[in-house]
Amino acid sequence: MSKIAMIRSALSSGPSRQLRSAPASSHWAFAQRFLSAEAGSSDASSDDPFFRSAPEGLVYGRISGRTQSILGKNMLKTDLIHHLEGCDLSFHDIKFEYNRVFFLNSALVQFPVRASFENAFKQIKLRGGLFNLAKIGRSEWDMKSSYDGKAVKNEHIGYLPNRQVLMEGIPYNATLDDIERFLSGCNYDSSSFQFATRTQADSDPIRLVVVKFPTQLDASYAYASKNRSFCLSTPVNMRILQ
Incomplete structure (x- = not known):
């Protein structure tokens, strides 16, 4: 048998085929272990339907007083931004809701991402839980005009x-x-x-x-x-x- 024929026979032998198939099976085993680890270490908050249903991108909420129906009359947007430190808010992300005699009932807030909305809960809790935060739809935000005007x-x-x-x-x-x-x-x-x-x-x-x-x-x-x-x-x- 010629040397070329011997080399061709060696390359097509069974052990070589087993060697080529080994990486595929090892990758599959690694993928299974990786997916199992990811499932076990997922954040518990992702199982909460309240957070899971929130779409990526803008999230809207309403902040109101916990012990009374109004936030007061002297609160400024800067006060609320400082209270929700780390939520990446600006003046344009807040709309105040006044009653007919101009006491501040509540504030509508536009959060840039869901993480900011969740962080607002943490900030409110850390600062004594003075406010309530409830999720609202975008339609409520769009329908509310701002006293800042055009x-x-x-x-x-x-x-x-x-x-x-x-x-x-x-x-x-x-x-x-x-x-x-x-x-x-x-x-x-x-x-x-x-x-x-x-x-x-x-x-x-x-x-x-x-x-x-x-x-x-x-x-x-x-x-x-x-x-x-x-x-x-x-x-x-x-x-x-x-």
């Missing part, structure tokens, strides 16, 4: 949101002219006045007036220059709605 262009700064300011304590005998004199020096929309009344059990009702400002700077200037100023000898509290 963006308008400032030629020096760029685009800034419209802002609305609540004036608390305007006298009942004050006319529109009196209110405009109170806001003298401020840049505001005089056609945007909205009026409401907040009743109180132990004192007289409070007259509320909401007015729109073209930019955040205009609203901030009005707050800084007019807060606790007097309208017809009555002090007026200014509060920027967010």
